[in-house]
Amino acid sequence: MNSSQSRPGGGTQLPSRRVASELRTAIASGDLPPGAKLPSERALAARYGVARNTAREAIRLLAEEGLVTAHHGKGVFVREKRRLLRFGSERYSHRLRKETGLSPYRAEVAKQGRTARVDCTSIERVRPPEDVAERLGVDPAEPSAVRRENWYYADDEPVQIGVTYIPWEIAEGSVLATSANMGKGSLYARFEELGHPITRIREEVSARMPTHEEAIGLSIPDGVPVVEVLHTGIDHLDRPFEVTRFVMRADLNGLDYTMPVED
Amino acid sequence: MNSSQSRPGGGTQLPSRRVASELRTAIASGDLPPGAKLPSERALAARYGVARNTAREAIRLLAEEGLVTAHHGKGVFVREKRRLLRFGSERYSHRLRKETGLSPYRAEVAKQGRTARVDCTSIERVRPPEDVAERLGVDPAEPSAVRRENWYYADDEPVQIGVTYIPWEIAEGSVLATSANMGKGSLYARFEELGHPITRIREEVSARMPTHEEAIGLSIPDGVPVVEVLHTGIDHLDRPFEVTRFVMRADLNGLDYTMPVED
DNA sequence: TAGTGGTCTAGACCACCAT
DNA sequence: TGGTGGTCTAGACCACTAT
Numbered sequence: 001m002n003s004s005q006s007r008p009g010g011g012t013q014l015p016s017r018r019v020a021s022e023l024r025t026a027i028a029s030g031d032l033p034p035g036a037k038l039p040s041e042r043a044l045a046a047r048y049g050v051a052r053n054t055a056r057e058a059i060r061l062l063a064e065e066g067l068v069t070a071h072h073g074k075g076v077f078v079r080e081k082r083r084l085l086r087f088g089s090e091r092y093s094h095r096l097r098k099e100t101g102l103s104p105y106r107a108e109v110a111k112q113g114r115t116a117r118v119d120c121t122s123i124e125r126v127r128p129p130e131d132v133a134e135r136l137g138v139d140p141a142e143p144s145a146v147r148r149e150n151w152y153y154a155d156d157e158p159v160q161i162g163v164t165y166i167p168w169e170i171a172e173g174s175v176l177a178t179s180a181n182m183g184k185g186s187l188y189a190r191f192e193e194l195g196h197p198i199t200r201i202r203e204e205v206s207a208r209m210p211t212h213e214e215a216i217g218l219s220i221p222d223g224v225p226v227v228e229v230l231h232t233g234i235d236h237l238d239r240p241f242e243v244t245r246f247v248m249r250a251d252l253n254g255l256d257y258t259m260p261v262e263d
Numbered sequence: 264m265n266s267s268q269s270r271p272g273g274g275t276q277l278p279s280r281r282v283a284s285e286l287r288t289a290i291a292s293g294d295l296p297p298g299a300k301l302p303s304e305r306a307l308a309a310r311y312g313v314a315r316n317t318a319r320e321a322i323r324l325l326a327e328e329g330l331v332t333a334h335h336g337k338g339v340f341v342r343e344k345r346r347l348l349r350f351g352s353e354r355y356s357h358r359l360r361k362e363t364g365l366s367p368y369r370a371e372v373a374k375q376g377r378t379a380r381v382d383c384t385s386i387e388r389v390r391p392p393e394d395v396a397e398r399l400g401v402d403p404a405e406p407s408a409v410r411r412e413n414w415y416y417a418d419d420e421p422v423q424i425g426v427t428y429i430p431w432e433i434a435e436g437s438v439l440a441t442s443a444n445m446g447k448g449s450l451y452a453r454f455e456e457l458g459h460p461i462t463r464i465r466e467e468v469s470a471r472m473p474t475h476e477e478a479i480g481l482s483i484p485d486g487v488p489v490v491e492v493l494h495t496g497i498d499h500l501d502r503p504f505e506v507t508r509f510v511m512r513a514d515l516n517g518l519d520y521t522m523p524v525e526d
Numbered sequence: 527t528a529g530t531g532g533t534c535t536a537g538a539c540c541a542c543c544a545t
Numbered sequence: 546t547g548g549t550g551g552t553c554t555a556g557a558c559c560a561c562t563a564t
Contacts, residue, residue, distance in 0.1 A: 014552065040530060051554045056531085066472060072531050073561030084469070092524045202521045206347070207470035207488045207513035209327055225470045225488035225513070250470035250488070258465045259522035261355045277533065303549060314535045319550085335550050336542030 015050045019058035022048075027067055027078055038068060038076040064223040066251060079221070085109065085154060088256040092188065092198055092233075103186035109154050117153040120180035125168060132165045132243045135202075135232050146171040151217075158218045160248035170194060170241055188233075191242065196235040203257075204230040207250060218249055225250045278313045282321035285311075290330055290341055301331060301339040327486040329514060342484070348372065348417060351519040355451065355461055355496075366449035372417050380416040383443035388431060395428045395506045398465075398495050409434040414480075421481045423511035433457060433504055451496070454505065459498040466520070467493040470513060481512055488513045 013021065023044075026032045039047065044055035059076055062068045070076045090096065091104035100107055109116035126147045133140035145165040152160045164187075171177040176190055188198050210218065210226045220226070227250050233242040276284065286307075289295045302310065307318035322339055325331045333339045353359065354367035363370055372379035389410045396403035408428040415423045427450075434440040439453055446452070451461050473481065473489045483489070490513050496505040 016552075042530085051556095053555090054553060057552080059531095064472060070531060071562090073529080073563080075530060075562095086467070089520075089522050090525055094524070198524050200521065200523050202519070204349070205468055205490070205518040205520070206516075207490050209329060209486055209488065211328070223472055225472065227468070227470050255468040256465070257352075257468070257520055257522065258463065259352050259520065260463050261357070261461050262353055279533075305549085314537095316536090317534060320533080322550095333550060334543090336544080336548085338549060 015048070015054050016057040016061065019044060019048050019050065019055055020061040023058065023062060024065075024067065027062075032078050034078050034080040036078045038078070040075060060222070063221065066221075066223050069221040084254045085112065085159060085252060086254045086256040089201070089258055092201060094197075097186070097188060101186075103182070104188075105152055106186075114154045115156070117156065119151045119153070120148060121151055122149045123147070123178065123180065125177070126165075128165045128243075131230065132245070135230070135243050136165060136167055136240050138167050138169075144168050146177045148176075154252075157252075159252050160246055161214070161218065162244050162246045164242060164244040166242050170196065187242075191233070191235075196233075196239065196241040198233045199236045200234040200238075202232040202234065203255075205255065210247075214247060218247075220249055221251075227253060227255070229255070278311070278317050279320040279324065282307060282311050282313065282318055283324040286321065286325060287328075287330065290325075295341050297341050297343040299341045301341070303338065326484070329484075329486050332484040345515050347517045348375065348422060348515060349517045349519040352464070352521055355464060357460075360449070360451060366445070367451075368415055369449075377417045378419070380419065382414045382416070383411060384414055385412045386410070386441065386443065388440070389428075391428045391506075394493065395508070398493070398506050399428060399430055399503050401430050401432075407431050409440045411439075417515075420515075422515050423509055424477070424481065425507050425509045427505060427507040429505050433459065450505075454496070454498075459496075459502065459504040461496045462499045463497040463501075465495040465497065466518075468518065473510075477510060481510075483512055484514075490516060490518070492518070 023032070023038065032038065038044070038059070041052050041055045041059065044058070045052040048055065059068065059070065063070060067079060068076050069079050085108060087104075087108055091108055096107055100110075102110065103118070105118060106116045124147055125143045126145060127143055128136065128138060128140055128145040128147070130140050132145070136145065138144040145167055148164045148166070150162045150164065151158060152162065166176055168177075174190065174194060175182065176187075182190060191198060205227065207225050207227050210220050210224075214220065214226060218226075227248050229246040229248070231244045231246060232240050234240050286295070286301065295301065301307070301322070304315050304318045304322065307321070308315040311318065322331065322333065326333060330342060331339050332342050348371060350367075350371055354371055359370055363373075365373065366381070368381060369379045387410050388406045389408060390406055391399065391401060391403055391408040391410070393403050395408070399408065401407035408430055411427045411429070413425045413427065414421060415425065429439055431440075437453065437457060438445065439450075454461060468490065470488050470490050473483050477483065477489060481489075490511050492509040492511070494507045494509060495503050497503050
């Protein structure tokens with residue numbers, strides 16, 4: 001039943017690898033330009049004389065490499081090369097904020113000529129996660145923080161999620177604890193008014209595959225990892241006053257830091 | 264033939280998701296501790312009354328999340344939690360270098376009580392890649408740089424690759440262009456002697472799935488992305504004198520930056 | 527309604543690993 | 546040698562999308 005399988009694992013390629021290779025070549029050569037639709041799984045199976053599952057496996061390999069994306073009911077498409085949003089250390093600069101009145105995110109997206117949208121989807125008082133509590137110096141067993149969840153879009157495409165934790169002690173009684181709209185100058189202007197000008201940031205960066213929920217929420221194609229940034233805002237008295245966990249699509253976002261080397 | 268498939272996509276889970284969920288729970292609860300062997304695909308299929316392919320799909324989901332790793336001929340095992348190497352902005356500090364005489368990498372690994380090894384696998388004069396040439400301000404069409412490839416190990420496990428480019432103009436005639444061994448104080452001590460003390464760094468961070476070669480070379484399990492850092496060393500006169508492209512396993516490495524917020 | 531991807535079944539052969 | 550994962554075949558039903 002499997003007589004067409006030639007020398008598995010040997011000198012010649014497995015059928016699935018072979019199909020993947022041919023498609024990869026077609027993509028690289030431009031025969032299948034970005035945005036183009038691949039032949040259907042059934043068509044590929046027929047063309048290459050393999051079972052549909054094998055053609056499917058070939059497509060899975062390409063998806064894992066980030067070359068193609070499947071759309072249920074529509075087809076499989078060559079992925080477009082996307083512009084990268086680059087978040088740099090200067091995005092928190094006071095000058096930038098005062099000149100534009102924009103949040104760091106909006107400033108970055110605007111700089112690239114794209115349309116930014118930020119949805120604050122929830123604000124609640126919570127017990128912060130361990131790692132956050134540790135960085136804020138608050139008690140993880142108490143409802144010691146305000147949690148603000150934000151979804152970030154560029155041209156109506158979801159690109160990242162940011163969950164900010166603010167010590168209740170700081171947020172209590174201010175718009176930080178109540179209002180989705182931060183007004184002119186955004187979050188960091190409010191912190192400054194409350195006696196916490198941002199003077200130093202710490203960013204802990206890692207990468208991983210998205211959870212199922214993240215993959216759905218950010219419509220992340222197969223084979224695209226996320227970058228996770230645990231960001232801590234620190235004021236002029238070395239007090240951490242805010243921690244945000246950013247999760248962003250690695251294929252649409254990047255980080256760009258410039259910093260002095262200490263003595 | 265498919266009568267056991269209940270309400271696909273609906274309120275109850277698909278068989279593959281259900282099997283994955285149960286295994287995930289067993290892993291989280293400690294019933295399947297790190298290093299434990301999962302039941303074989305055939306055993307899972309029998310236990311849950313599904314086809315072997317379905318059990319296999321469940322395992323693929325877990326592997327994609329980084330929870331388990333398959334070993335051909337041996338079985339599928341719960342992945343061990345690994346300590347993360349955290350590379351911070353202070354790793355280039357002059358003080359650290361002068362006190363320990365260690366390279367940034369060795370210092371970080373030693374700090375965590377692990378054994379570092381760095382192999383310089385090649386040194387050659389080359390035409391630098393576009394992005395590197397741009398940052399160094401050299402001609403990508405000319406052999407204008409020295410390329411040094413380094414492999415980094417912790418406890419004999421490969422954790423990252425670093426490819427450093429140095430303008431030929433700077434490296435010519437020095438050990439930078441010839442010797443694998445950089446001597447006391449490593450690379451940055453040599454740059455300092457040549458009139459390029461490192462005073463500022465730029466690090467551009469992104470993440471992606473590894474290429475096939477990287478997956479082999481770094482023995483990266485399925486479902487683990489890499490972090491790619493394009494690092495630029497800049498001297499006191501704002502001259503870039505070195506660019507290094509780091510590629511590191513995301514499950515074994517992290518970055519930890521602290522930096523001042525500019526005005 | 528027709529075509530697409532998503533998932534599943536049932537069974538087969540192969541390559542790798544330990545014994 | 547027997548058990549394991551890796552791959553393949555052939556066929557089925559489902560859900561999503563466009564017409």
